[in-house]
Amino acid sequence: MKKLYRNARLQDTAECQDILVEDDKFAAIAPHLEAADAVVIDLGGKLTVPPYVDPHIHLDYVYTARQEGATNQTGTLFEGIQRWSETKADATTEEIKQRARKAVREEVTAGVQYIRTHADVTDPSQTSLTALLELREELKDIVTIQIVAFPQEGMYAYKGGDELVEEGLRMGADCVGAIPHFELAREFGEKSVHKAVELALKYDKLIDLHCDETDDDQSRFLELLTALTYQAGIGELTTASHTCSFGSANNAYAFRLMKTLVRAKLNFISCPTENIYLEGRQDSYPKRRGLTRVKELHDAGINVCFAQDSISDPWYPLGNGNLMNVLDAGIHIAQMMSFDEIDHALDLITINGARTMHILDQYGIEAGKPANFIVLDADSPFEAIRQRAGVIRSVRGGKELFTKIPAKVQSGFSLLA
Ligand code: 17E
Ligand code: FE2
Numbered sequence: 001m002k003k004l005y006r007n008a009r010l011q012d013t014a015e016c017q018d019i020l021v022e023d024d025k026f027a028a029i030a031p032h033l034e035a036a037d038a039v040v041i042d043l044g045g046k047l048t049v050p051p052y053v054d055p056h057i058h059l060d061y062v063y064t065a066r067q068e069g070a071t072n073q074t075g076t077l078f079e080g081i082q083r084w085s086e087t088k089a090d091a092t093t094e095e096i097k098q099r100a101r102k103a104v105r106e107e108v109t110a111g112v113q114y115i116r117t118h119a120d121v122t123d124p125s126q127t128s129l130t131a132l133l134e135l136r137e138e139l140k141d142i143v144t145i146q147i148v149a150f151p152q153e154g155m156y157a158y159k160g161g162d163e164l165v166e167e168g169l170r171m172g173a174d175c176v177g178a179i180p181h182f183e184l185a186r187e188f189g190e191k192s193v194h195k196a197v198e199l200a201l202k203y204d205k206l207i208d209l210h211c212d213e214t215d216d217d218q219s220r221f222l223e224l225l226t227a228l229t230y231q232a233g234i235g236e237l238t239t240a241s242h243t244c245s246f247g248s249a250n251n252a253y254a255f256r257l258m259k260t261l262v263r264a265k266l267n268f269i270s271c272p273t274e275n276i277y278l279e280g281r282q283d284s285y286p287k288r289r290g291l292t293r294v295k296e297l298h299d300a301g302i303n304v305c306f307a308q309d310s311i312s313d314p315w316y317p318l319g320n321g322n323l324m325n326v327l328d329a330g331i332h333i334a335q336m337m338s339f340d341e342i343d344h345a346l347d348l349i350t351i352n353g354a355r356t357m358h359i360l361d362q363y364g365i366e367a368g369k370p371a372n373f374i375v376l377d378a379d380s381p382f383e384a385i386r387q388r389a390g391v392i393r394s395v396r397g398g399k400e401l402f403t404k405i406p407a408k409v410q411s412g413f414s415l416l417a
Contacts, residue, residue: 002027002038003398007154008048010365011346011381016045019369020366024397028367043393047376047384049346050364051113051394052323053353056208056241056307057270059100059117059135060091060128060149063310066106070312076281077213080315081182085153086122087314096131097138104135104310107321108143109402111374111391115143116208116307116357118177121168122158129168142401148208150177155192157184162195169199173326175206180221181214181245189221197228206237208269213242215279215288217249223257226264235264239356241307243268243292244279254293267356268302270294270307274316274331305352306330322386323349331385343381367407371398377406 003021010029018033019026029198032247062082064070070087072079099118108116118330119129129149133159136145145177149168155161155178167177169349180189193209199233200207207229229238270292279290298304299365306326310316331337354363374395378384396403 004038052111053114055353061313062103062311083314093131110322116146120152122153146174148175148177149173156188208239211240212245219245230264239267241269268304274309
């Protein structure tokens with residue numbers, strides 16, 4: 001089966017390109033292609049980019065925010081953890097799968113094709129992980145899912161948490177998780193970082209820690225994570241999620257750590273909508289933004305991406321899987337709004353996320369790679385960001401996952417029609 005997509009506006013070429021897809025792969029990309037036996041689809045000069053990547057979400061938590069006992073009154077991270085802890089026993093595998101499917105549908109119809117989800121493994125029955133492992137397989141034709149064995153209640157603060165993480169890896173999770181800032185003492189936080197690295201090496205897995213998700217500038221587990229993974233030569237396989245405290249650290253400390261971060265080639269995930277909401281809760285005024293140093297990390301050449309984190313869970317009431325919303329919030333909060341930054345902002349929810357997920361071998365609009373791409377209802381990257389453009393087509397493995405008809409205004413006034 002051959003398909004010829006004509007008039008695709010790619011991110012880095014001024015002239016529109018034709019894209020030839022053969023079976024499930026990109027066969028050729030050039031200004032003018034001919035293929036007599038191909039189905040022809042005209043993309044009309046619309047912006048065509050690799051699919052959105054959501055590298056950090058908790059699919060086991062979605063749509064639980066309003067369940068009895070789950071509602072977070074203080075809007076803090078720690079109450080979120082407590083609410084989930086008190087209510088999670090009610091969840092069943094089927095119920096989690098049902099909620100997660102709905103979230104995947106929202107994400108995919110907004111242009112996402114790659115998701116890294118956390119699965120809470122501080123649960124001896126491994127309900128979340130079992131559900132998400134089944135879903136990873138069930139949904140693989142429409143979305144690529146990676147799973148983090150994430151000890152939400154701690155490797156040590158929760159009895160046997162470290163063993164449950166290890167069990168999660170043996171069950172088939174792709175990444176090791178930890179939550180050092182939630183352990184009961186700094187020493188246990190450090191021990192959990194050591195353990196995460198040890199497990200990643202033992203089972204040949206990626207690492208993605210919830211790391212320093214707090215305004216406490218003394219929460220410095222990022223430093224240890226960077227040092228250990230750098231020394232083990234696995235910095236590129238490692239992700240530090242949240243790292244909010246790095247936004248509160250003093251500049252002398254940050255200056256020094258930044259140099260190690262560059263050398264280690266660590267990946268960073270910021271969740272701008274969740275962390276601007278959850279952090280700063282003990283501040284009066286001036287009130288901190290709660291995000292890590294997104295702009296400074298990015299300017300230093302470190303890989304940074306944005307993620308959704310929550311869809312209506314005990315941590316965050318809103319969220320809908322549309323990464324364009326997340327990106328819009330993120331570039332505002334991080335003040336990444338020079339014209340050059342806006343022109344390249346889509347990288348924060350596309351290629352940078354793919355690099356974090358370590359899937360670059362299969363990601364991007366290049367001959368030989370899987371024919372996965374999305375088309376935005378915009379004529380340029382700048383206009384896509386300015387208008388928060390929607391996704392009007394998503395193609396995966398050469399097949400249309402969906403097409404969408406953009407809303408059309410009807411009006412008797414010529415200016416408005
Ligand atoms: N769990 C956590 O530790 N932090 C978060 N931001 C969410 C869940 C959403
Ligand atoms: Fe998270």
